[in-house]
Amino acid sequence: MYQKTIFVLCLILIYVSTSNAQDTHFSQYTSSGMLGQTGLVLVPTAQLSTDRAIAVGWSYIPLPSTVRDISTNIGEPEFARSARINFLPFVELSIRFTKTKEINELGDRSIFARIQLLRETDKRPAFAIGAHDIVGQVPHYHSFYAVTTKHFDMNNGMIVGGHLGYGLKTRDNARNEQLLGLFGATTLRYRFVEAGLEYDGANTNAALKLFWKNRISVSANLLGLKHIGCSAHAYFVL
Amino acid sequence: MHYTFITFLLMVLSLQIATGQTEFRTRSDEAVLQASVDSLERKLLAEGFQNIAATVNTDVLYVTFENRRYRDEVAAVRRLSELVAAQPNFRAYTVDFTLQNRSIPTVTGQIQQEYSSDGGLLSVPSDIRFADYKTWKKRFAQEPQNKGNWRIEFEFEPQLLLALGAARDPILHQINLLPSTNLYLWRGGHVRIQGIIPISDELKNPEDQFWRPRLLTLSQYIPLPRQIMLSATVGYFTERRYGGAVQLSKFFGKKSQFLLQANAAYTGFASFPQVIDVDTPTRGWQFSAFNYFNYSIAAEYIIPKWNMRTRLAYQKTLLNKQVIRAEVWRQFDELQLGFFLYRFDDEENYGFQLNVPLFPKRYPKPKRIHFKTSRFFNYTYHTTQSYATNFSTGEDLWQLYETLHPSFFHSRF
Numbered sequence: 001m002y003q004k005t006i007f008v009l010c011l012i013l014i015y016v017s018t019s020n021a022q023d024t025h026f027s028q029y030t031s032s033g034m035l036g037q038t039g040l041v042l043v044p045t046a047q048l049s050t051d052r053a054i055a056v057g058w059s060y061i062p063l064p065s066t067v068r069d070i071s072t073n074i075g076e077p078e079f080a081r082s083a084r085i086n087f088l089p090f091v092e093l094s095i096r097f098t099k100t101k102e103i104n105e106l107g108d109r110s111i112f113a114r115i116q117l118l119r120e121t122d123k124r125p126a127f128a129i130g131a132h133d134i135v136g137q138v139p140h141y142h143s144f145y146a147v148t149t150k151h152f153d154m155n156n157g158m159i160v161g162g163h164l165g166y167g168l169k170t171r172d173n174a175r176n177e178q179l180l181g182l183f184g185a186t187t188l189r190y191r192f193v194e195a196g197l198e199y200d201g202a203n204t205n206a207a208l209k210l211f212w213k214n215r216i217s218v219s220a221n222l223l224g225l226k227h228i229g230c231s232a233h234a235y236f237v238l
Numbered sequence: 239m240h241y242t243f244i245t246f247l248l249m250v251l252s253l254q255i256a257t258g259q260t261e262f263r264t265r266s267d268e269a270v271l272q273a274s275v276d277s278l279e280r281k282l283l284a285e286g287f288q289n290i291a292a293t294v295n296t297d298v299l300y301v302t303f304e305n306r307r308y309r310d311e312v313a314a315v316r317r318l319s320e321l322v323a324a325q326p327n328f329r330a331y332t333v334d335f336t337l338q339n340r341s342i343p344t345v346t347g348q349i350q351q352e353y354s355s356d357g358g359l360l361s362v363p364s365d366i367r368f369a370d371y372k373t374w375k376k377r378f379a380q381e382p383q384n385k386g387n388w389r390i391e392f393e394f395e396p397q398l399l400l401a402l403g404a405a406r407d408p409i410l411h412q413i414n415l416l417p418s419t420n421l422y423l424w425r426g427g428h429v430r431i432q433g434i435i436p437i438s439d440e441l442k443n444p445e446d447q448f449w450r451p452r453l454l455t456l457s458q459y460i461p462l463p464r465q466i467m468l469s470a471t472v473g474y475f476t477e478r479r480y481g482g483a484v485q486l487s488k489f490f491g492k493k494s495q496f497l498l499q500a501n502a503a504y505t506g507f508a509s510f511p512q513v514i515d516v517d518t519p520t521r522g523w524q525f526s527a528f529n530y531f532n533y534s535i536a537a538e539y540i541i542p543k544w545n546m547r548t549r550l551a552y553q554k555t556l557l558n559k560q561v562i563r564a565e566v567w568r569q570f571d572e573l574q575l576g577f578f579l580y581r582f583d584d585e586e587n588y589g590f591q592l593n594v595p596l597f598p599k600r601y602p603k604p605k606r607i608h609f610k611t612s613r614f615f616n617y618t619y620h621t622t623q624s625y626a627t628n629f630s631t632g633e634d635l636w637q638l639y640e641t642l643h644p645s646f647f648h649s650r651f
């Protein structure tokens with residue numbers, strides 16, 4: 001089942017990369033992380049999408065990076081569906097349904113909220129605060145964090161991004177190790193391709209993303225620099 | 239001497255002739271303008287608008303109408319500006335429009351017709367505000383065309399309820415059809431008869447298997463000066479209540495960006511089917527005496543920049559719960575998304591509400607009897623199981639204004 005999923009995603013990756021051969025338009029949408037928020041893999045960035053933007057997505061997180069049960073220390077690979085909206089130009093809200101074998105078809109619900117306090121300018125980085133999974137019974141990837149982002153245009157079409165954040169645990173029953181403490185990422189974007197490396201507070205992850213006409217992005221991720229995960233998102237504006 | 243006299247006579251005669259010709263031109267202009275106004279009224283009539291009246295004064299064309307044709311009030315005004323632009327005599331005119339609902343003026347404003355750099359005609363809205371009833375009544379003293387009173391409208395609305403289920407069937411649904419008969423009486427008067435027809439049900443509540451009434455109401459809106467609106471509704475409400483309710487609303491501020499609202503209701507229990515003291519729900523009505531008084535006070539602040547409404551309310555809901563409720567709504571064109579949070583005792587609940595516009599954008603031309611779908615499909619999602627239930631009378635100020643605040647008009651036009 002997982003192999004079939006990865007195979008299909010590889011096909012999508014191939015299709016997107018070949019169909020973008022003539023695409024020179026830089027994606028106006030910030031990319032989505034595997035949790036549904038704006039970010040790289042698990043690390044959120046301080047960027048927000050354009051106002052009224054909606055992103056819906058699906059992700060597969062392999063075993064080592066999933067949340068483990070506190071008592072048994074056993075985790076399960078996770079499939080998650082997410083939906084995100086820029087309710088205001090500076091407010092992003094997401095809902096995520098995380099499914100494992102032990103959770104029913106709908107999945108465990110998580111709510112993420114982010115507020116961008118400072119927009120990025122030529123001289124100033126963006127600054128945002130966010131709360132992941134702050135309500136609900138079982139938190140996944142819970143964190144209350146602040147993050148800053150700055151991009152640098154290399155004048156050859158490449159844009160380098162740096163992202164740095166710090167997360168706090170405010171729920172006793174939070175089971176994740178990611179996004180707690182210091183985390184950060186660096187991204188390199190060229191036209192319809194983005195590559196990145198991140199430290200999520202527990203593991204180092206890498207990502208390769210492809211965008212198609214500001215409507216679809218697909219991402220192949222290497223979690224812990226060993227385990228393959230993937231995600232796909234679709235974007236539109238209300 | 240006689241030459242002077244003859245010259246004087248000729249001057250007087252010329253003056254008379256000149257005056258006579260001027261009067262002839264004015265009468266002709268007025269006739270042409272009135273013919274254009276009549277032509278516009280006929281076009282508005284053909285479009286299916288109701289309560290139509292139009293007058294013209296210097297460079298301003300005043301038009302009032304009630305829209306039951308277009309799903310969106312802004313679309314109706316856009317159509318009006320198109321019809322006016324198609325009239326050559328009104329090309330340079332400012333259009334002063336006033337929308338109505340239930341024969342009550344709601345939103346008014348002006349459409350400036352300007353020529354763009356490429357010669358095309360642009361319609362630019364300005365000075366959009368809530369209508370003043372007195373001014374409107376004075377301006378449109380004539381009998382309107384195609385009156386909207388004593389008309390029947392059949393409306394159909396889908397209802398979806400979802401609940402979490404067991405692992406095998408994680409989402410349980412209930413789909414109902416809510417057919418309504420709306421009878422528009424006199425100015426502000428309205429009768430609504432709404433039922434619930436079960437279509438598909440996985441929730442399996444026994445009382446939900448019946449075709450049953452949802453709302454049986456008679457309501458009256460009374461516009462008062464200084465942007466005050468009073469409404470009263472009697473009848474059978476949701477959540478098995480019957481009785482009477484009043485709502486008083488007032489807008490404040492230069493741009494009407496503040497709203498204060500107070501509601502009070504005195505109700506009793508009424509149910510169809512019978513559910514009390516029976517083993518299973520049974521066809522028939524059950525009533526109790528009036529026994530419950532509840533109320534709410536709310537304040538809203540409108541943020542035009544983002545077509546947003548923020549609301550804080552304190553309310554006494556059913557089961558004697560004292561609730562503080564906060565809401566944030568944003569309009570994305572016709573779609574509305576809101577988030578709410580409420581707290582009572584030591585419990586809280588939060589979630590979102592979605593109003594999705596329903597097909598079609600334009601309804602069939604209304605006749606004495608009119609069929610249409612409801613404007614929106616509503617869905618509310620609660621995150622927790624802590625509910626503070628309150629009944630609905632089916633009437634609300636924002637419904638009268640079709641959720642159109644004047645400050646939202648510009649961005650949507």
